[in-house]
Amino acid sequence: MKRCTSGLNLLVLILIPSRLWTRPNFQWKEIIHNTLKAWSLHSLYRLFYGKVHGRTKVVIYKHRPMALLAAFIHFPPIIATAIMARFIFREHWVGAHLTPLRAWDKQAALAIQFAAKLIESFIIGSLTTMVFTFVRMEATMPQGIPLAAFFASHEYRSPSFIWSNDIFAMLRGQFSSVWKKGFFIVFSLTCCALAVLAAPAIATILMPIQDWYKLGDSWAWIDVSIQEMYPSMMTANNTLHGEICHVTGDLRCPSAGWESLEQLASFFPGQRKLEVENPLYTRPPGLWPLPTTESVLLASLSVREPVENPEMRWEDSRMMLPPCATGAGLVKITALWETAMTRMGQENKRNYRGSDSRYTTYSEVASITTRCLARNDNRSLQFPDVRNPQTLYSPMIIEDVDTEDLLKSMNGSIPELFFFDINPEGDLAANASIGSVVSLPVEGNEPALYGCITNAQWTAAQIHVFQYYHVKTQEWFEKSDWGSNRMITIRTSYANLSNPIVEKTNTTVFQRLATTAGLASLENRGPDWTPCHIETLINGMLINAMGRTAPNAHLITTLKDENGAWWRHFFPRSRLFERQDAAIDEAAFAVEEADQSRFASFYFRTEMQGFAYSNQDNTVRNLVFGLFVYCGIAGLFVLWSVGRGITSSSWDSILELLALAMRSPPPGYFTMPTSVLEDTKVLSHRYGIMAEKESVLLLPIDDHGRFPKDNTTRVEPNKTYR
Numbered sequence: 001m002k003r004c005t006s007g008l009n010l011l012v013l014i015l016i017p018s019r020l021w022t023r024p025n026f027q028w029k030e031i032i033h034n035t036l037k038a039w040s041l042h043s044l045y046r047l048f049y050g051k052v053h054g055r056t057k058v059v060i061y062k063h064r065p066m067a068l069l070a071a072f073i074h075f076p077p078i079i080a081t082a083i084m085a086r087f088i089f090r091e092h093w094v095g096a097h098l099t100p101l102r103a104w105d106k107q108a109a110l111a112i113q114f115a116a117k118l119i120e121s122f123i124i125g126s127l128t129t130m131v132f133t134f135v136r137m138e139a140t141m142p143q144g145i146p147l148a149a150f151f152a153s154h155e156y157r158s159p160s161f162i163w164s165n166d167i168f169a170m171l172r173g174q175f176s177s178v179w180k181k182g183f184f185i186v187f188s189l190t191c192c193a194l195a196v197l198a199a200p201a202i203a204t205i206l207m208p209i210q211d212w213y214k215l216g217d218s219w220a221w222i223d224v225s226i227q228e229m230y231p232s233m234m235t236a237n238n239t240l241h242g243e244i245c246h247v248t249g250d251l252r253c254p255s256a257g258w259e260s261l262e263q264l265a266s267f268f269p270g271q272r273k274l275e276v277e278n279p280l281y282t283r284p285p286g287l288w289p290l291p292t293t294e295s296v297l298l299a300s301l302s303v304r305e306p307v308e309n310p311e312m313r314w315e316d317s318r319m320m321l322p323p324c325a326t327g328a329g330l331v332k333i334t335a336l337w338e339t340a341m342t343r344m345g346q347e348n349k350r351n352y353r354g355s356d357s358r359y360t361t362y363s364e365v366a367s368i369t370t371r372c373l374a375r376n377d378n379r380s381l382q383f384p385d386v387r388n389p390q391t392l393y394s395p396m397i398i399e400d401v402d403t404e405d406l407l408k409s410m411n412g413s414i415p416e417l418f419f420f421d422i423n424p425e426g427d428l429a430a431n432a433s434i435g436s437v438v439s440l441p442v443e444g445n446e447p448a449l450y451g452c453i454t455n456a457q458w459t460a461a462q463i464h465v466f467q468y469y470h471v472k473t474q475e476w477f478e479k480s481d482w483g484s485n486r487m488i489t490i491r492t493s494y495a496n497l498s499n500p501i502v503e504k505t506n507t508t509v510f511q512r513l514a515t516t517a518g519l520a521s522l523e524n525r526g527p528d529w530t531p532c533h534i535e536t537l538i539n540g541m542l543i544n545a546m547g548r549t550a551p552n553a554h555l556i557t558t559l560k561d562e563n564g565a566w567w568r569h570f571f572p573r574s575r576l577f578e579r580q581d582a583a584i585d586e587a588a589f590a591v592e593e594a595d596q597s598r599f600a601s602f603y604f605r606t607e608m609q610g611f612a613y614s615n616q617d618n619t620v621r622n623l624v625f626g627l628f629v630y631c632g633i634a635g636l637f638v639l640w641s642v643g644r645g646i647t648s649s650s651w652d653s654i655l656e657l658l659a660l661a662m663r664s665p666p667p668g669y670f671t672m673p674t675s676v677l678e679d680t681k682v683l684s685h686r687y688g689i690m691a692e693k694e695s696v697l698l699l700p701i702d703d704h705g706r707f708p709k710d711n712t713t714r715v716e717p718n719k720t721y722r
Contacts, residue, residue: 062644062645062717062718063645063718064642064645066645067641067642067644067645068642070641071638071641071642073122073125073126073129074126074129074634074635074637074638076119076122077119077122077123077126077630077631077634078631078634078635080119080122081624081627081628081630081631082631084202084205084206084624084627085624085627085628087613088205088613088614088615088620088621088624089615089624090613091213091612091613091614091615091616092612092613093213093350093352093610093612094208094610094611094612094613095351095354095610095611096353096354096355096609096610096611097355097610097611098208098611109207112203112206112207113203115202115206116199116202116203116206117199119198119202120198120199120202123194123195123198123630124157124195124198126630126634127156127191127194127195127630128153128154128157130187130191130633130634130637131152131153131156131187131188131191132153133637133641134184134187135149135150135152135153136689138175138176138180138184139687139688139689140688140689140690140714140715141176141688141714142688142714143174143175143176143686143688143701144686144687144688144701145175145176145686145687145688146169146170146173146174146175146683146684146685146686146687147169147682147683147684147685147686147687148165148166148167148169148170148173148683148684149166149170149173149184150687151166151683152166152167152170152184152188156188156189156191156192156195157192157195157196158192158196159192159196161188161189161192162189162192165683166683167185167189169681169683169684170184170185170683170684171185172681172684173683173684173685173686174684174686190629190633194626194629194630194633197623197626198630201623201626201627202627204619204620204623205613205620205623205624205627208611208612208613209611209612209613209614209617209620210609210610210611211609211612211614211617212358212607212608212609213354213607213608213609213610213612213614214605214606214607215341215352215571215606215607215608216337216340216341216570216571216605216606217570217603217604217605217606218333218569218570218586218587218588218589218603218604219587219589219601219602219603219604220329220333220555220556220587220588220589220601220602220603220604221555221556221589221591221595221596221599221600221601222325222326222329222553222554222555222556222599222600222601222602223553223554223555223556223599224325224550224552224553224599224600225550225552225553225554227549227550227552227553228549228550229323229325229549229550229553229600230323230364230458230549230600231488231549232488232489233488233489233490233491234488234489234490234491234494234495234545234546234549235491235493235494236491236493236494236497238494238549238550239252239253239254239494239497239548239549239551240252240253240551245497245500246497246500246501247500247501247502247503248500248501248502248503248509249503251292251293252548252551252552253497253500253548253551254494254497254498254544254545254548255497255498255499255500255509255541255544255545256292256544256548257290257291257292257544258498258509258512258513258541258544260288260289260290260291261290261509261513261537261540261541261544262512262513262516264284264288264301264536264540265513265514265516265517265533265537266516266517267282267284268517268518268519268529268533268536269517269518270282283303284301284303286300286301286302286475286476287299287300287301287472287475288301288540289470290321290544290547292324292327292328293328294324294327294328294331294332294469295324295327295328295330295331295465295469295470295471296468296469296470296471297321297322297324297327297471297472297547298470298471298472298473299319299320299321299540299543299544300318300319300320300321300472300473300474300475300476301318301319301320301536301539301540302316302317302318302319303317303532303533303535303536304316304317304531304532304535304536305532306528306529306531306532316369316371317369317370317371317532317535317536317539318367318368318369318539319366319367319368319536319539319540319543320365320366320367320368320459320461320473320474320543321365321366321473321543321544321546321547322363322365322366322463322471322472322473322547323364323365323366323546323547323548323549324547324548324551325550325553325554325555325600326361326363326364326463326471326602327463327465327471328554328555329554329555329602330359330361330463330465330471330604331465331469331471332555332557333359333555333604334359334465334469336557336559336570336588337359337570337604337606339567340566340567340570340571340588341353341567341570341606343565343567344567344568344570344571347565347567352608353608354608354609354610355609355610356608356609357466357606357607357608357609358464358466358606358607358608358609359464359465359466359604359605359606359607360462360463360464360465360604360605360607361462361463361602361603361604361605362460362461362462362463362602362603363460363461363463363602363603364458364459364460364461365458365459365460365461365463365473366456366457366458366459366543366546366547367456367457367458367459367461367543368433368454368455368456368457368539368542368543368546369454369455369482369539370452370453370454370455370535370536370538370539370542371384371386371393371452371453371535372384372438372450372451372452372531372534372535372538373393373395373450373451373452373531374448374449374450374527374530374531375448375449375450375451376395380397381397381406381407381437381449381451382395382396382397382451383395383396383397383398383435383451383452383453384396384451384452384453386428386431386432386453386455386482387427387428387430387431387482392482398428398435398451401420401435406418406420406437407449410439410447411439412439412441412446412447413441414441414507414511414520415438415439415440415441415510415511415514415515415519415520416438416439416508416510416511417436417437417438417439417499417508417510417538418436418437418438418439419434419435419436419492419495419496419499420434420435420436420437420492421434421435421491421492422434422435422489424489428453429489430483430487431453431455431482431483431487432453432454432455432482433454433455433456433487433488433489433490434454434456434489434490434491434492434495434542435451435452435453435454436451436452436454436495436538437449437450437451437452438450438452438534438538440514440519440520440530441520441521441522442522443521443522448522448530450530450531450534452534452535452538454490454538454539454542455482455484455487456487456488456490456542456543456546457484457486457487457488458486458488459486461473461474462474490542490546494545495542495545497545498541498542498544498545499541509541510537510541513537513540513541514534514537517533517537519533519534553600556589556591556599557589558589558590558591559588559589559590560587560588560589560590562590566588569586569587569588570588570606685700685701686700686701687699687700687701688701689715690712690713690714690715691712691713691714691715691716691721692711692712692713693711694720694721695721696715696721697712699712
């Protein structure tokens with residue numbers, strides 16, 4: 001009750017004039033005339049009430065209700081700014097297109113430009129009122145104001161005002177006090193900045209931005225069934241037990257999907273037929289599909305090219321692949337989220353679908369690099385040196401590998417691949433995950449031997465799910481780092497499972513791949529391309545095996561509030577859905593906190609491409625804050641204006657001041673020494689508005705602060721003048 005009483009008292013103080021004021025007996029015509037004049041609608045008054053010249057009228061009103069009416073000119077831009085800010089900070093979603101089916105996009109853009117221009121005109125009018133109010137108030141003081149200040153109330157709209165003669169003249173000129181001089185110069189420069197930036201700022205804010213916007217997210221957990229999903233040492237214990245994976249056929253084994261690698265190998269013969277010096281040779285696709293039972297994984301790959309490449313993009317044979325369990329989990333969540341978005345749209349009666357969708361997570365992916373060297377002329381088996389960046393890929397011999405036993409076990413008439421473990425105590429342990437030897441047949445001679453070193457890592461990267469449940473990671477790689485602390489060790493017990501016997505045949509996976517790649521016969525091989533293609537085949541086999549660890553892992557799909565509005569938990573952080581009660585990291589799946597630590601987890605994020613208002617763009621956010629500066633200035637001015645209760649019905653523009661000067665009599669002894677263009681010092685000379693009996697005059701003030709006429713008096717509020 002006390003608050004209501006104090007509020008009413010404040011309203012009374014604002015609306016009721018002070019006892020010290022002369023309470024004018026206003027007529028409705030005068031009130032309407034003054035209000036329309038303050039709103040720059042004086043022509044409407046003349047339209048209904050005829051001519052207004054030749055009559056005495058009140059020049060300066062001191063009347064709070066009339067000041068409040070005049071202050072309404074500041075309300076439209078303030079209200080417009082509040083509406084725009086609400087759209088921006090509430091992240092209003094427009095839709096997939098600016099208009100339905102993009103039929104009226106150009107017209108919508110044109111309407112936005114017109115709206116921006118309209119709001120700009122309101123802001124300019126508001127700023128002009130504020131600047132001219134200060135000029136008018138100072139001009140009626142006995143000390144007057146520099147001539148440049150009169151011009152500044154109009155010229156502040158142009159950026160050239162900052163370096164104009166008006167600024168320098170006001171710096172040299174005199175005001176009634178030093179602080180008023182500093183205030184007006186700073187205030188006019190601020191208004192100049194706001195006036196110049198108003199139009200582009202409003203147009204930028206009003207135009208929705210077409211971009212990717214986050215609509216939902218959730219934590220998800222994968223039950224890995226005791227096995228490790230990202231082991232630092234991969235052995236046969238990381239897949240199905242027993243001998244089931246010694247032969248192809250089971251889709252849970254490390255060799256599953258090798259048929260897709262055979263299609264990749266079919267690119268190599270055509271690539272090898274072209275000359276190395278000819279840069280027009282073909283390349284295999286940068287993304288290669290490896291299908292699983294629940295998704296299609298896309299491996300990012302690069303095949304090393306035996307040429308100097310200025311882009312340095314194909315200097316190594318590399319591959320990256322999302323794990324199968326992560327890919328399958330993402331696909332399931334995507335299907336659930338699609339349903340959840342439909343339910344949320346039905347609940348809020350809105351369409352949240354954009355022109356495209358993107359489902360991502362940032363998680364561990366398999367990354368692998370292999371380098372091979374051919375046996376040299378002295379018939380010794382050599383490997384690329386990956387221990388030192390200064391001698392990278394130079395030939396070396398691994399002393400702790402029994403190459404004699406490897407050579408004895410080779411057939412020599414078919415392509416063969418032999419893996420060997422890296423000695424954990426040796427100098428290669430920090431740079432190599434596993435080694436291998438490849439034997440390719442040479443008719444009538446010993447087989448061609450290649451020594452290979454492989455570096456395998458679990459690398460954190462973004463994983464995408466897009467249409468038809470394809471799962472991919474980033475399409476290009478960082479520079480190879482053989483000394484990375486993320487490197488893992490692959491034991492031969494696991495690596496050999498990537499090269500089992502092909503079901504119902506007497507061939508291995510590598511033999512089939514090498515034959516398809518044209519490596520089985522010497523006439524189809526080339527000395528330049530062969531090591532590069534061997535590296536890619538080894539990468540494909542090992543990364544396919546790395547992605548299939550923990551074959552029984554599965555996503556926990558138990559939903560929170562399963563029998564209720566479960567779909568809301570997929571949208572915890574987006575302002576689009578106005579959920580103020582949601583936790584920051586809320587999950588859509590019901591997993592006990594005690595179980596979360598033993599499960600593998602990843603963070604699922606959904607984005608839609610479309611048009612929206614968003615505060616995530618720094619430019620838009622800063623422009624809105626710039627409009628807030630204007631609103632703060634306008635709000636303070638309204639409080640001051642209504643508090644003082646002063647308004648006017650004259651001198652609201654440069655043209656009216658010019659008319660006032662033209663009707664003022666010559667000042668007698670004072671004459672302007674030269675034009676403003678010839679001598680800018682004239683702009684520093686002071687002028688004032690004074691009353692002579694019943695007339696109002698614009699007169700110069702001499703250097704001693706005196707008017708040229710002695711019978712002039714100060715203009716009084718609520719008094720009629722001619």
